[in-house]
Amino acid sequence: MDIPRRYNAAHDLIERNLQAGRADKLAYIDDEGEYSYGTLAARVDRCAAGLRAIGLEPEQRVLLCLNDTVDFPVVFLGCIKTGIVPVAVNTMLKTQDYEYLLADSRAQAVVVSASLYPMLQPVLARSPVRHVLVSQAELPGTRSLAQLLETTPRQRVAPQDTCADEPCFWLYSSGSTGQPKGTVHAHASLILTAELYAGPILQMRESDVVFSAAKLFFAYGLGNSLTFPLAFGATAVLMAERPTAEAVYARLRRHQPTLFCGVPTLYASLLATAQAPSAQELRLRACVSAGECLPPSIGAAWSKRFDVDILDGIGSTEMLHIFLSNRPGEVHYGTTGMPVPGYEVRLLDDQGQPVREGEIGELQVRGPTSALHYWNNREKSRHTFHGPWTRTGDKYHRNAQGRYVHAGRADDMLKVGGIYVSPVEVETALLSHPAVREVAVVGKEDAAGLIKPLAFVVVHSGTSADSGLAETLKQHVKTQLAPYKYPRSIEFLSELPKTATGKIQRFRLREMIQSTRTDLPAVD
Secondary structure (H helix, E strand, O other): OOOOOEOOHHHHHHHHHHHOOOOOOEEEEOOOOEEEHHHHHHHHHHHHHHHHHOOOOOOOEEEEEOOOOOHHHHHHHHHHHOOOEEEEOOOOOOHHHHHHHHHHHOOOEEEEEHHHHHHHHHHHOOOOOOEEEEEOOOOOOOEEHHHHHHHOOOOOOOOOOOEOOOEEEEEEOOOOOOOOOEEEEEHHHHHHHHHHHHOOOOOOOOOOEEEEOOOOOOHHHHHHHHHHHHHHOOEEEOOOOOOOHHHHHHHHHHHOOOEEEEOHHHHHHHHHOOOOOOHHHOOOOEEEEOOOOOOHHHHHHHHHHHOOOEEEEEEOOOOOOEEEEOEOOEOOOOOOOEEOOOOEEEEEOOOOOEOOOOOOEEEEEEOOOOOOEEOOOHHHHHHHEEOOEEEEEEEEEEOOOOOEEEEEEOOOOEEEOOEEEOHHHHHHHHHOOOOEEEEEEEEEEOOOOOEEEEEEEEEOOOOOOOHHHHHHHHHHHHHHOOHHHOOOEEEEOOOOOEOOOOOEOHHHHHHHHHOOOOOOOEEO
């Protein structure tokens, strides 16, 4: 794409729809109402003007702690249009987490949903924040976002004169392996993800209705619900509440989206729900999965149930969206497909050399949407960003057909008897047993200090989680994989610990192993 040097991402995403005559077309549907592209444009302008009026200046940061309502795109784009840098953060954190984010980002203002305000309130007084705007309600001692928008005169706001390569917005990493890292993205990256992935892979068009259960505050959801629909003039459905199976199915029935985006854990939950709609009740033409590897059994079951494939892919906060993906009509469950046009990938061994065909190596990616750096973290930046290449921390191998197969995170790989064992491979084998709903495999030292696979298993409702089932599952894995790969221990849990993005927090499981807890029944 030929993106001019002087470029403002928000101005582009809004103006392209007004110029195309879509002012009256539906842009967003949230839990409170419907909003046309014209209404969205007017709200973005009022937000931009209002933020300027209260004294915020270009390049200052504004922390966004917002549920998925129309206020998110309004504030996100309003900030960008006026040169302010929005910092979107996880809405499921604790007070001490927000204290860290406020101090690290040095945000001058916070825009927060009323339901989330109590988590931030205790630390706002000792933060650099000068302004607090509350979305969806009026709270004593605060200013409501609605009031700011209503009292700001309606006017067209000229976009700030920004560059395509300058900082546009931040996203914090999920923090599944430590403190979240402020990932700084440029103005050009938003539209590039749309043109490279949503166009050629999703084949998105103006007539699409998109529903992403993955939330706007992280990279996957931001593309699904903001960048992609605005880039192509489509309609996005937003849901503020937690994405339970019941809530998701309600939106699929009511709004009839053509594109649905979720994570593997959610797809498993949707399949396990008895009140699922039939394929004929829905209008889906494609589904997307990212965040972690999609087990083949889940993909196959979804395709059979709803007569639509799941396009499994991998992206990252650092690359902003999916860069390796299956394609419509070319879905091969158990693989993550091939590189998205515009991206290159390579697999390197522990010495930084290319691996031989079929061997496992660390996945690195090169493409135009890579983050500029991590804020205030030179060491992590140098470790992750190597010139044009970005380290993903994921292990992969390429099969005989040239498709990439996920083998787990670099820090999750197990070496059993001197041979690498992929946790994902063991998990896939366990998930092929009808009793298993979810599973995560980590390493556990045996009495001799050697690492062996341990499986944490969540079974389907009505299944007895006992020593008999544990032995059955072990034997099942032995029939699927080389014998040395089977889990030596199985522990049954009611649920697995996950991040807000749906990724399994394996480090929490490792902590469970090291603790002295007695409420985890182990079956050896």
